[in-house]
Amino acid sequence: MANAFPKLHNAAWPGMVGKGGTEPGADPVISQDRMIELTANASVDGVTFDGIDLFLSLPHTDLDSTDDDLKKLAEKVGSKGLVIGSLVAPIWGGGGAFGTEEDRKNYLSALTKSCAIGKKLNDIGIRKYGIIRIDTANSPANFAKDPIENQKRNIATIKEAARIAESFGEKLAIEGEICWGGMHGWKSLLELLEGVGHPQTVGIQADMAHTLLFMLGYNAEEDALVPKGFNWEKDAFDKGYKALTDKLRPWVKDFHVAQNDATAFGSGSHDKTGRHCPVDDKNGKLDIPYHAGFWLRDNNKQHIDIKHMCWDGCMFPNSAMEQPETWNKILGAMNAVREKHGWN
Known part of the structure; x- marks a missing residue:
């Protein structure tokens, strides 16, 4: 019998992240409606996407959406046979979690509005699982100017974010990505999580593309979990990946x-981070179903603190994203992960 969990979701934000820039040749934003349509149309051997994860920012979803706006959003997603899962809180635009008091106030305001939207979508019935995604919203370079004090500020800000999330019945996932100060290496990320001290509420979003660079020590050489001279030998790769x-x-x-x-890649205003590649990219380092199991299984037991998993195709060119075959291949890979590591 086919596994029912984790549910398979696509993400809407690759239609926005790195798009709409003013530099020559920049791809335009792909609308939320189009991202929903591309998601709903994908199908492989009778398997379809179960839902979509959303970015709470215009031109996709207004952070100040009214109740009527959210009902229309729910109807639009539901009419395609999809549900809504995780939501990305738009906490950028200032100094982030370790910025000034005004920066931190704005950060927490955006977080509060995001949690409120999550709860309303839950109440409508279109959202039954998922988290609110955050990060520190400031760069490793700025963090390095005063790492001890800046990490204290990160911890204080995200502790308050945890209390806000709990008041709405939400959970927070800090994006495991090297481009954010104070979590640019796995050691600093753990320091942040342990300092916040709300493990039931605050955890991480583990992205197979982004987190791979933690293992390599890309922004924190002292965190490398592979030997010097590492050249993707399978045993050394698997040992480092398991340690991570x-x-x-x-x-x-x-x-x-x-x-x-x-390799690391950035686009527009986005700092360099782990590159998302097509499923069948000849340079891809990951055996997707196999390496997904390193996250989803603990000593051969399922890690079931999630109800769904998502594909994140950030910074894919629009020419690829507009091809139905791109999404069919992604869906096929995700279903292979579920069949190998999922549950009922």
Whole structure:
């Protein structure tokens, strides 16, 4: 019998992240309606996407959406046979979690509005699982100017964010990505999580593309979990990847299936981070179903603190995203993960 969990979701934000820039050749934003349509149309051997995860920012979803706006959103998603899962809180635009008092106030205001939207979508019935995604919203370079004080500010801000989330019945997942100050290496990420001290509420979003660079020590050489001279030998790769996932798996609140060629890439205003590659990219380093199991299984037991997993195709060119075959291949890979590691 086919596994029912985790549910398979696509993400809407790849239609926005790195898009709409003013530089020559920049891809335009892909509308939320189009991202929903591309998601709903994908199908492989009778398997379809179960839902979509959303970015709470215009031109997709207004953070100040009215109740009527959210009802219309729910109707639009539901009419395609999909549900809504995780939501990305738009906490950028200032100094973030370790910025000024005004920066931190704005950060928490955006978080509060995001949690309120999550609860309303739950009440409508279109959302039954998922988290609110956050990060520190400031760069490793700025963090490095005063790492001890800045980490204290990160911890204080996200502790308050945890209390806000709990008041709405929400959970928070800090994006496991090297481009955010104070969590740019796995050691600093664990320091942040342990300092916040709300493990039932605050964890990580583990993205297979982004987290791979933690293992390599890309922004924190002292965190490398592979030997010097490492050249993707399978044994050394698996040993390093297991060490990384064993450290971070207990904190996973949200999981993204992805492929990575082990290079870093940024687009528009987005700092460099793990590159998302097509499922079948010839330079991809991950055996997707196999390496997903490092996250989803602990000593051969399912890690079931998630109800769904998502594909994140950020910074894919629009020419690829507009091709139905792109989404069919992604869906096929995600279903292979579920069949290998899922549950009923």
